Amino acid sequence: MAESLVRVESVSHTFPAPEGGKEVLALDAIDMEIRQGEMVAFIGPSGCGKSTLLNVIGGMIAPTSGAALVSGQAVRGPLPKQIAYIFQESALLPWATVLDNIKVGLEFQGVPKDERGPIASAALKSVGLEAFAASYPHQLSGGMKQRVALARALSLRTDILLMDEPFAALDEQTRMIFGEDLSRLLASERKTIILVTHSLAEAVLLADRIFVFTSRPGRIKAVLTIDEPHPRTPDFMTSQRFSELRNELYELLRDEVLAAIGNDRQGLS
Amino acid sequence: MSLQSSRLPHPMVTRIAVIIGLLILWEIFGRMGTSLFFSPFSKVVMSGHEIFYEPEVRRALLTTSGVLALAFILSLALGLVLGLSIAMSKFTYQTFMPVLLLLYAIPQITILPLFVLYFGNGPASKIAFGVSHGMFPVAVSVIAGVQGIKPILLTSAASMGATRAQIFRRITLPYLVPSLFTGMRLASTAALLGVLLAELYASAGGVGHFTRRFSETFQPDKLYALIGALAIMAIVINESMRRLEKRFSKWR
Ligand SMILES: Nc1ncnc2c1ncn2[C@@H]1O[C@H](COP(=O)(O)OP(=O)(O)OP(=O)(O)O)[C@@H](O)[C@H]1O
Ligand SMILES: [Mg+2]
Secondary structure, eight states: OOOEEEEEEEEEEEEOOOTTSOOEEEEEEEEEEEETTOEEEEEOSTTSSHHHHHHHHTTSSOOSEEEEEETTEEOOSOOTTTEEEEOSSOOSOTTSOHHHHHHHHHHHHTOOHHHHHHHHHHHHHHTTOGGGTTOOGGGSOHHHHHHHHHHHHHHTTOSEEEEESTTTTSOHHHHHHHHHHHHHHHHHHOOEEEEEOSOHHHHHHHOSEEEEEOSSSBOEEEEEEOOOOSSOOHHHHTSHHHHHHHHHHHHHHHHHHHHHHHHHHHHHO | OOHHHHHSOOHHHHHHHHHHHHHHHHHHHHHHSOTTTOOOHHHHHHHHGGGGGSHHHHHHHHHHHHHHHHHHHHHHHHHHHHHHHHHTOHHHHHHHHHHHHHHHHSOGGGGHHHHHHHHOSSHHHHHHHHHHHHHHHHHHHHHHHHHTSOHHHHHHHHHTTOOHHHHIIIIIHHHHHHHHHHHHHHHHHHHHHHHHHHHHHHOSSHHHHHHHHHHHTTOHHHHHHHHHHHHHHHHHHHHHHHHHHHHHTTTO
């Protein structure tokens, strides 16, 4: 077994109480190991703590207890050289062109000025958007914007890519095409990827392992292994195995989603 | 073109028509009343322009423009610094924003005598009074601008390793440009008001002083010509800033 690149050691996180409310236990003693080059998906009911765990791993949130480790080192803050993010909503600067958006990311990361242009152009090319280098984000479709976000994340040349529902704002067809693109890209890049998603099909299509979360407080209910080489093709998506895996995942999730809805109702009354 | 523009005349045409209509009304009312207080448009144009050959008036226009330019630049600088310091953190915002709004709400004309006491009755008090009018709208717009920055942009920048200085340069400043222009336009009008008020009530020179003199000596045609010059000044400032703003907001 390859060594683990990301380790989560009994991470718990409690958000402080909002005025008049009670504090929220978002994560409860999570343990996990993610190997170099692995693609994992987090799936679970809304509000179960998936984004929180992703942000703990990315160094954006310090957990109340426990720790995340990257390459054996405890995470204490953002690690721009090792971890890149793609967010659900567009995090592109609206006043900068597509190419400048990628260049600014490289500037933040500390890449010398004369290297930024070539790296940015190459990244844009890898997602097939080199023709839109001079466009502004508002001139792109939602799917194109997320591809630019992907290009920016790739340009940072990190070992780890964290994606928090990067396709959530896209329509079903676009996201599946995007998913295939991603699968192909990943097969060639050997990155370690954590993808938060609500889509069963997406998780099965993309992930090597799927972590199924319980309703809040988030714990790992089950880990589903998808033993299928990348890149994964439309053939896999239409196969019998695909729908079996998808159904298995659905069974695991159903109870938790119902529990989560019950939770929220109680919270309201 | 849209359905609307195919049915209605171009806004420019209607706009000019409205302005002409107002001038005609002015002419009619100007001919009806006494010429002591009011003057028809034609008379303002025909005889009012004479004032611009009087060296005193010319000097006054020059003084006021100079004072206004200085007041405007200072308003911009102070308003920007004030706004950025208040918007810097939640703590400073919650502490100082209510105070700023309170100060902004004070009708400042009531404390004009204080300005004269501190700065004398020369250009210094005019500049100070102009700045005290002009800097608040700049500060308030800057604060509103900073508040409007999408948190995801800051989160994303932090994840890529941006320093505070880089965030300021690459995100805060460019994001501020449109609100800064709004603030500048408000500030130019406000600073003009401050300067004129100071000239009207407290100083011996400048355009404000002459508007008072012309109205007290019942020369309405000259008064309106002078006001016209002021209006043109205001319009030119406003328009040039609008152009500048457009150039900087291509991305919207
Ligand atoms: N900044 C915060 N302050 C207070 N509570 C928070 C904060 N962020 C998240 N929470 C709470 O922590 C819990 C977990 O949130 P989190 O965003 O991790 O859920 P999630 O699994 O990503 O949900 P979703 O699928 O809807 O994105 C939620 O109940 C949420 O209300
Ligand atoms: Mg989330």
